[in-house]
Amino acid sequence: MLEYLRSYMSQPVTPGEAGNFLWATIYILLVVAGVSLAVLFMNWAERKALAHMQIRLGPMRVGPHGLLQPIADAVKLLTKEDIVPVGADKLVFYLAPVLVVITAWTVFLVVPFGPTYAVTDMNIGILFMLGVSSLGVLGIVMAGWASNSHYPLLGSLRSSAQMVSYEVAMGLAIVSAVMMTALDGHGLYGVAANHLETSGTLSMIGIVNSQAEQGTWFIFKFFPLGLIAFVVFAIAMIAETNRAPFDLPEAESELVAGFHTEYSGFRWSLFFLAEYSAMVAVSSIAVTLWLGGWLRPFASVHGPQITIPGYWQGGALDFAFSLLPALTFFLLAGFCFIGFVRMPKLPALRLQTLGLGAFGAVLALVALFLLVPAVRDRVQPIYWFVVKVSVFMYLYIWYRGTFPRYRFDQLMKVGWKVLLPIAIGVLVATAVLGVAL
Amino acid sequence: MSLGPLLRKIFFVDLFKGMAVTFKAQHPDACMTEQYPLERPVIAERYRGLHRLNVDPDTGQSLCIACDLCALACPEKLISMTSERDPNTKKKVMLTYNLDLSRCMFCGLCEDACPTDCLELSQDYEYALYSRDGLVLDRERLEKGPEPTVYLR
Numbered sequence: 001m002l003e004y005l006r007s008y009m010s011q012p013v014t015p016g017e018a019g020n021f022l023w024a025t026i027y028i029l030l031v032v033a034g035v036s037l038a039v040l041f042m043n044w045a046e047r048k049a050l051a052h053m054q055i056r057l058g059p060m061r062v063g064p065h066g067l068l069q070p071i072a073d074a075v076k077l078l079t080k081e082d083i084v085p086v087g088a089d090k091l092v093f094y095l096a097p098v099l100v101v102i103t104a105w106t107v108f109l110v111v112p113f114g115p116t117y118a119v120t121d122m123n124i125g126i127l128f129m130l131g132v133s134s135l136g137v138l139g140i141v142m143a144g145w146a147s148n149s150h151y152p153l154l155g156s157l158r159s160s161a162q163m164v165s166y167e168v169a170m171g172l173a174i175v176s177a178v179m180m181t182a183l184d185g186h187g188l189y190g191v192a193a194n195h196l197e198t199s200g201t202l203s204m205i206g207i208v209n210s211q212a213e214q215g216t217w218f219i220f221k222f223f224p225l226g227l228i229a230f231v232v233f234a235i236a237m238i239a240e241t242n243r244a245p246f247d248l249p250e251a252e253s254e255l256v257a258g259f260h261t262e263y264s265g266f267r268w269s270l271f272f273l274a275e276y277s278a279m280v281a282v283s284s285i286a287v288t289l290w291l292g293g294w295l296r297p298f299a300s301v302h303g304p305q306i307t308i309p310g311y312w313q314g315g316a317l318d319f320a321f322s323l324l325p326a327l328t329f330f331l332l333a334g335f336c337f338i339g340f341v342r343m344p345k346l347p348a349l350r351l352q353t354l355g356l357g358a359f360g361a362v363l364a365l366v367a368l369f370l371l372v373p374a375v376r377d378r379v380q381p382i383y384w385f386v387v388k389v390s391v392f393m394y395l396y397i398w399y400r401g402t403f404p405r406y407r408f409d410q411l412m413k414v415g416w417k418v419l420l421p422i423a424i425g426v427l428v429a430t431a432v433l434g435v436a437l
Numbered sequence: 438m439s440l441g442p443l444l445r446k447i448f449f450v451d452l453f454k455g456m457a458v459t460f461k462a463q464h465p466d467a468c469m470t471e472q473y474p475l476e477r478p479v480i481a482e483r484y485r486g487l488h489r490l491n492v493d494p495d496t497g498q499s500l501c502i503a504c505d506l507c508a509l510a511c512p513e514k515l516i517s518m519t520s521e522r523d524p525n526t527k528k529k530v531m532l533t534y535n536l537d538l539s540r541c542m543f544c545g546l547c548e549d550a551c552p553t554d555c556l557e558l559s560q561d562y563e564y565a566l567y568s569r570d571g572l573v574l575d576r577e578r579l580e581k582g583p584e585p586t587v588y589l590r
Contacts, residue, residue: 052463057470344475402459403452 016120053401080265100139114381155258159249183434208293283392294381329367336360
């Protein structure tokens with residue numbers, strides 16, 4: 001048994017490629033648990049950050065600074081009555097949220113959290129992600145249709161129109177990034193070209209590896225081109241996930257809640273889960289394609305060689321970066337302890353204060369654990385991937401707090417008349433530059 | 438479109454400006470929220486809140502001389518009282534006092550009419566109730582004054 005467990009550890013590939021079902025299952029469970037946790041945390045973070053942008057406090061009552069609010073929400077949703085409208089198409093009504101969640105989670109099979117930290121590495125990875133995530137629109141249309149109600153139907157129709165039209169610009173932006181994997185030459189028009197034997201790839205891990213080999217993230221490659229493609233993708237991905245300012249399918253002021261108006265309790269929470277998982281998924285596509293995936297900033301710079309006996313041997317810069325995960329957790333623990341000290345000394349808040357202190361202690365312990373050499377080296381890629389994705393998550397909240405919603409014709413105009421031509425132009429320019437340089 | 442606005446549009450200048458506004462709003466000092474049961478607002482001295490019948494702090498006797506001026510002053514006729522003449526001191530003594538809050542608009546005319554500063558509108562603002570019965574205040578409740586709820590959980 002132990003032997004079988006260890007059998008995969010020595011192989012430098014993903015469990016999917018190694019054909020190791022046990023480890024693949026473990027990875028799948030880990031990824032699903034991680035994504036669910038991220039959704040829970042995102043629920044809290046969004047409410048807090050959005051509240052702060054609107055000069056409010058957000059959840060404050062359930063746990064210190066509302067930290068336990070998502071758990072309370074989850075309990076509330078799970079114990080709520082599950083209402084199915086009388087005129088609803090029952091089977092489709094049941095299937096829709098399931099389909100949405102399945103598609104939102106399946107894409108995580110190929111998301112590379114590190115050189116070997118993916119469930120599997122497909123040679124059509126990015127194509128698989130796009131294909132499966134666009135199936136989600138089917139679930140939304142099913143939900144809108146099966147509800148047998150005006151607002152959900154309108155919401156789902158808007159959603160399908162929006163997702164289909166933005167998928168085109170998104171796909172073209174992705175093609176230009178995929179093309180860059182096959183093109184030699186540095187970010188600044190081949191000034192420091194490595195003249196590698198390059199070959200194009202659609203595999204998510206392969207794309208990040210080619211960014212590592214070329215020594216540049218694709219956002220900086222062929223300078224404005226990679227950036228423009230990234231911006232096109234960044235806009236299209238917000239539209240794809242139906243988030244503000246493109247949240248017409250669930251525009252509260254017009255459509256009550258859009259396609260999930262008739263859903264309640266657990267089924268509604270499945271839609272919620274799917275929406276936020278999809279946000280994480282498209283953010284990880286953006287991170288993988290343009291921001292170097294699990295690579296740390298300045299991955300090709302190592303600094304002078306230093307040796308700390310029994311702890312580190314290698315570049316000084318590498319060492320500094322390898323300490324960052326632990327530092328982050330120490331920082332979080334520090335915040336918890338500041339809150340612990342500054343909490344008003346009221347008997348009513350005693351339990352919360354103690355809980356916050358305990359949480360800080362747990363975070364500090366995690367930070368110490370991250371300093372263990374074996375853990376430190378393994379957690380590095382995951383850390384950078386998560387940091388980059390979290391930046392995108394914050395941007396999602398930030399956009400929602402800032403921008404007013406587009407009108408539907410404006411939305412279509414931006415999709416077809418602005419983003420699509422720009423994406424095609426970038427694609428052509430990338431091809432020309434790649435061949436010419 | 439001239440060049441300036443075009444460039445502004447291409448480089449999302451206005452969008453970034455908007456984002457800067459919302460980012461700055463996140464500063465903790467900008468927050469206006471009052472955590473009500475934990476933090477209580479400072480109520481102005483002349484705020485017209487729930488009525489109170491003042492009691493002489495030295496003797497514990499009511500300051501009311503049962504002149505009935507408050508009842509006469511009330512535009513809604515919400516105050517009713519009974520009194521009797523004390524045989525020893527020959528002074529009128531208030532026996533019962535009823536005040537119906539359900540139609541009270543807190544105009545403060547009763548307070549102005551009181552010659553002895555007995556009836557006063559206090560700073561208490563927590564008089565929400567689940568039934569109308571509690572809105573008729575008797576002498577005991579009025580003399581006790583405001584009882585602010587204590588935040589426990």
